[in-house]
Each structure stands twice: as C-alpha cells, then as structure tokens.
Amino acid sequence: MKMPVMLDLFSGLGGASEAMRERGWEVYTVDIDPRFHPDLLCDVRDFLKLWPKTKNVDLIWASPPCDEFSKSEKPWFDQDRPSIEALALVWETIKIVRELNPRFWILENVRGAQKWLGKAPCRIGPFYLWGWFPFDELKQMIGNERVFFGKTQLWPHPDRKALRAKIPYGISLAVALAVERHLCIDENFIKIRSPFQRELPFVSNTECVVEAG
C-alpha cells in the first residue's frame, strides 16, 4: 500500500507533520531556516521550481509566519496591517495549492489573519485553520481538549518563538487520522516508527507550561 504524501510548508520544528512521519507517511518539510534541517531548504517562493509537478500530494499543511498578523491586532504596535512580504507568503501558499491540487490542504495562522483571509472555518485553541479539509471531523476528534492545545509559555530564551509556533502533536495526529480515514488506509497497515516526538534540532530549554487555548 502506498502511504500518503504530505508537504509541510514553513515547517519550522516540524510539529504539523510529526504524527505523519511517525506513521510512515512520505513527508517533505520546507523551510528557509537551516537550523530546522528541512527536507527542502528554500524560500517557499522558489518551491515550485524544485518540486516535480507530476507527483501526487495528499495533504499540504502551510504555517506562514504569523508575527505581523498578530501585531495588527495589538494597538500598541505601530502597525495595523501586515507587510506585502507577509501577505505574499500566504498568496504563494495558495498558488502552490492551485498548482499541485492536493486532496486536502490546510493553511494555519493566528486570529488576526482573519481580517485578510476571512473567518477561519476551524479554530483549535490559538490555531486558526483555513483550507479544504473535513474540519468537522477534525473538531470532533479533538473534542474539548482545549487546554492541551494551548500555546506553550516559556521563559525568554532564543528558541521561544519557534517553540510557541510549533503545532502540538495532538493536532498533527488528528489531521493524520482524518486523512487516513478518507483515503481508506487500513489501520493495521500503519507501523508507528517511534512513539516519541522527534528530537528538537536546537531547543535549549524545554521547560514549559501549557496555557489554556
């Protein structure tokens, strides 16, 4: 049986695709920052030049940078709209989705992005999701475990931003299970590779408190 193919765009610490990797999917992470050791180290705007367009993709997850969308919600920042760069990365994601025509896709960002992207059809704690996905099924799977999906609070240190942006394992797993159900993948076929989270590439301080979503 062929395992599903996933593209994790703006992959950072790889939280969105953690469960898929563990379950044996064919996962490709894409990020511009070499500290994250992505499978494709490139600007997402160059991705289509590198990717074989004939390859079928089952799921695209994209988490474009959210800083500027967050700031636009906070009056104390002298900025009420995201830069052209921030929006360009969102539109680039849409272009990739159009080009590769995956079975499912999810664009993840923060509440503030709704001003530009419209109301998100799905929210899991602080994570707002747009795209083509059985979101009702996803919400059902996750249920009311909101506390578990809160963003982590950390003492200031260099890796804080990356850790806070990391998609929680529970969300990754629920997305993986929903896709597998739709693709009719036999549960018995999945051989979990490692029950543990992937080692973080550069995180120095992992002490954290979970904040209610």
Ligand SMILES: C[S@@+](CC[C@H](N)C(=O)[O-])C[C@H]1O[C@@H](n2cnc3c(N)ncnc32)[C@H](O)[C@@H]1O
């Ligand atoms: C919100 S974080 C992603 C978090 C990720 N989903 C996770 O679970 O850890 C955004 C990521 O986008 C990457 N990034 C920013 N600009 C980029 C670009 N032009 N092309 C590719 N990656 C970019 C950053 O390096 C960062 O890792």
